[in-house]
Amino acid sequence: MINPSANGWIEKFFNTYYSLNSSYSSNEQAFYCRTRATGFIYGHVIFLDVSEKLSTKDWTSEEISKVALLNTLHGIYQLTKKNDSSSDFISCALNFYNEMHPKGFSFFQKILPTESKATQLEKIIDSRVQTNDNIISKNFSHIITNALLFIDVLAFHHFLLHKELTKGYIQKLEETIVGIVAISLKIKSKKTQYDDLLIKLFEISIRYTKFSEIKITDINAIDFSFLKTSFEKFYLLDLASMAIWSDGKMETAEFDFLNALGKTFQIEKPFILDSLNEIDDFIQQNKASIPYFNYSNPIKHFYDQASQNVITLITRNKKRLQKELLESKDLVKLLALSTTRDLDKEEKKKVKKQLLDICKTVPSLTIFLLPGGSLLLPLLIKFIPHLFSSAFNANLD
Known part of the structure; x- marks a missing residue:
C-alpha cells in the first residue's frame, strides 16, 4: 500500500506496482483507449492501470489523480522511447516540467536542490493536480480534480518527440x-x-x-x-x-x-x-x-467534501489519534459532554486548543492548522466518537 500524500510514494510505486504492462508494445490508439477506460480522460479516475492490483480505498480524488498522472506519463514515455526505466523516466519528466515552467516559477520554489529526483517530481505532480490555493476554496470547487490533466501527457509526448516543448x-x-x-x-x-x-x-x-x-x-x-x-x-x-x-x-x-x-x-x-x-x-x-x-449547492458541497476528507484523515491515523486522545482525559470528557449538552464558551475554547495540540503531533492532521483549517474542527469532533465509542459511553455513564 502506498500513501500518495507522503514522501517517497513515487519510488514505492515503481518498486511495488510498476507501470503499465509492456505499454510500449501497444499502438497509440490501444494505449489511448486503455487510458480512457480508467476515466483519466474524463477527469474522474475509477481505477489505475497497473501491473499489480492497487487499492485506492480511502484515497482522496487528488491522490488518485496524482498516481494516475504519474502512471500515464510513464506509459507515454515507454510507448515513445521504448524504454521502461523508471529512473530515466523521472529524469526526463523533470526536464520536461523545468522547460514547461522555467526556474523561478511558483512550485519550483518549493524544490530543494538536495532532494532526490523522485521527491522533486512528487512535489511537481502535487502542484499540477492542485487547482486551488487553500482548503476553503478547494472544498467549494465543483470538482477538486483537474479535469484537463491529460494536457500534461500530450505536452510531455510533444517534448519527447521534439526534444523540446515548442513555445506556445x-x-x-x-x-x-x-x-x-x-x-x-x-x-x-x-x-x-x-x-x-x-x-x-x-x-x-x-x-x-x-x-x-x-x-x-x-x-x-x-x-x-x-x-x-x-x-x-x-x-x-x-x-x-x-x-x-x-x-x-x-x-x-x-x-x-x-x-x-x-x-x-x-x-x-x-x-x-x-x-x-x-x-x-x-x-x-x-x-x-x-x-x-451531483453538485447541489456550495454549502452542501463544501460539507460533503470536507466530511469525506476528515473521514479519510481519521481512518488513516486512527491508532495514533486514539492514543493521543486517551492521553488527554480532559478533552475526551469534554467531547463526551458535548454529545449531551452545549459546551460553554470556555469549554469550547479548551476543546479547540487541545485538539489543535493533538493535530500538531500527528503529521497528517496538520491540515487543521492551516488558514481556515479550524473551520473543519467541528467535523473532526463529530467523527471522533466513532473511533472508540465505548470510551465515550463510559464517560457518559
Whole structure:
C-alpha cells in the first residue's frame, strides 16, 4: 500500500506496482483507449492501470489523480522511447516540467536542490493536480480534480518527440480545447444546468487561457495545423463528446458536428461512435460518484467534501489519534459532554486548543492548522466518537 500524500510514494510505486504492462508494445490508439477506460480522460479516475492490483480505498480524488498522472506519463514515455526505466523516466519528466515552467516559477520554489529526483517530481505532480490555493476554496470547487490533466501527457509526448516543448504549444492546445467545447455547447438547442458547470470546470482546469476570452463560433475558425499526433485528435474528439453528452441526448446537429470534427482529424467513423459509446457507458455506470453530476449547492458541497476528507484523515491515523486522545482525559470528557449538552464558551475554547495540540503531533492532521483549517474542527469532533465509542459511553455513564 502506498500513501500518495507522503514522501517517497513515487519510488514505492515503481518498486511495488510498476507501470503499465509492456505499454510500449501497444499502438497509440490501444494505449489511448486503455487510458480512457480508467476515466483519466474524463477527469474522474475509477481505477489505475497497473501491473499489480492497487487499492485506492480511502484515497482522496487528488491522490488518485496524482498516481494516475504519474502512471500515464510513464506509459507515454515507454510507448515513445521504448524504454521502461523508471529512473530515466523521472529524469526526463523533470526536464520536461523545468522547460514547461522555467526556474523561478511558483512550485519550483518549493524544490530543494538536495532532494532526490523522485521527491522533486512528487512535489511537481502535487502542484499540477492542485487547482486551488487553500482548503476553503478547494472544498467549494465543483470538482477538486483537474479535469484537463491529460494536457500534461500530450505536452510531455510533444517534448519527447521534439526534444523540446515548442513555445506556445500548451496555450494553443488549451485555446483549441476551449473553442471546441464552446462550439459543442453552442449548437445545443436546449441548455441544461450541467452546461454552466462544465464551463466552470474547464475554467478552473485551464492554466494559460481565459475561457471567456475565446469567442470561436465555427469549427472552420479553429487552427488545427499544429496538431500532429493521434493522441491530440482523439482527446479533442472525446472532450467534444463529453460536452455534447452533458444533457444525455444526441441531436442531429451535435452528431454532424462530431462527424465534421472527425473528418477534419481524419478519424474513422467507428472511433467516433466508440467515443460516444464510451462516454455514455462511463457516465451511466459512474454518474453517482462523479461530483460534476451531483453538485447541489456550495454549502452542501463544501460539507460533503470536507466530511469525506476528515473521514479519510481519521481512518488513516486512527491508532495514533486514539492514543493521543486517551492521553488527554480532559478533552475526551469534554467531547463526551458535548454529545449531551452545549459546551460553554470556555469549554469550547479548551476543546479547540487541545485538539489543535493533538493535530500538531500527528503529521497528517496538520491540515487543521492551516488558514481556515479550524473551520473543519467541528467535523473532526463529530467523527471522533466513532473511533472508540465505548470510551465515550463510559464517560457518559
